[in-house]
Amino acid sequence: DAGVIQSPRHEVTEMGQEVTLRCKPISGHDYLFWYRQTMMRGLELLIYFNNNVPIDDSGMPEDRFSAKMPNASFSTLKIQPSEPRDSAVYFCASSFMGQGNTEAFFGQGTRLTVV
Amino acid sequence: SQKIEQNSEALNIQEGKTATLTCNYTNYSPAYLQWYRQDPGRGPVFLLLIRENEKEKRKERLKVTFDTTLKQSLFHITASQPADSATYLCALTSGNNRKLIWGLGTSLAVNP
Numbered sequence: 246d247a248g249v250i251q252s253p254r255h256e257v258t259e260m261g262q263e264v265t266l267r268c269k270p271i272s273g274h275d276y277l278f279w280y281r282q283t284m285m286r287g288l289e290l291l292i293y294f295n296n297n298v299p300i301d302d303s304g305m306p307e308d309r310f311s312a313k314m315p316n317a318s319f320s321t322l323k324i325q326p327s328e329p330r331d332s333a334v335y336f337c338a339s340s341f342m343g344q345g346n347t348e349a350f351f352g353q354g355t356r357l358t359v360v
Numbered sequence: 361s362q363k364i365e366q367n368s369e370a371l372n373i374q375e376g377k378t379a380t381l382t383c384n385y386t387n388y389s390p391a392y393l394q395w396y397r398q399d400p401g402r403g404p405v406f407l408l409l410i411r412e413n414e415k416e417k418r419k420e421r422l423k424v425t426f427d428t429t430l431k432q433s434l435f436h437i438t439a440s441q442p443a444d445s446a447t448y449l450c451a452l453t454s455g456n457n458r459k460l461i462w463g464l465g466t467s468l469a470v471n472p
């Protein structure tokens with residue numbers, strides 16, 4: 246397996262524009278996580294899915310953020326409209342939890358810059 | 361509120377020495393604690409997981425301890441190498457909760 250694949254790797258957009266980040270998890274994994282990482286706040290969990298169903302979105306900062314997982318092999322994180330304070334690295338991670346907690350496999354991340 | 365603290369200052373050590381990184385937590389009763397390595401421009405990579413009923417876990421040159429009384433985990437890299445230079449993150453989760461709470465990480469530099 247190629248691991249967790251995210252696209253794009255870099256995104257520069259103007260304030261007010263819609264941004265869509267994409268993630269393909271590892272095949273067979275039943276959990277998918279979206280994180281945001283900044284120097285000041287570190288890794289923050291935004292939302293996670295179990296078997297394509299959103300379980301906890303309490304980390305989503307505002308209604309401008311939304312996430313979907315239409316099937317087991319694809320998820321999107323959308324920001325509309327984007328603001329400069331959304332600039333960060335966004336990571337997608339997947340896990341196979343089975344009966345207990347296990348490691349998370351991260352993608353390479355998407356570095357988002359909103360100007 | 362729940363809080364995880366890691367050494368905020370970068371750790372510089374000489375090649376061959378043992379690096380020891382600290383992860384302290386408050387207002388939390390984790391069932392699992394994990395350590396990850398992150399290199400610049402890349403996502404975190406899993407290293408070790410330790411459960412609340414385990415005191416110590418080892419993997420090659422890595423050792424993790426977990427003291428639920430002190431609310432602390434120590435991460436050791438023995439016989440350190442320049443290739444071990446990276447940021448190391450600890451993360452906690454409790455029970456059936458799948459959410460990981462993360463520290464800000466400690467930057468380690470191993471000098472040749």
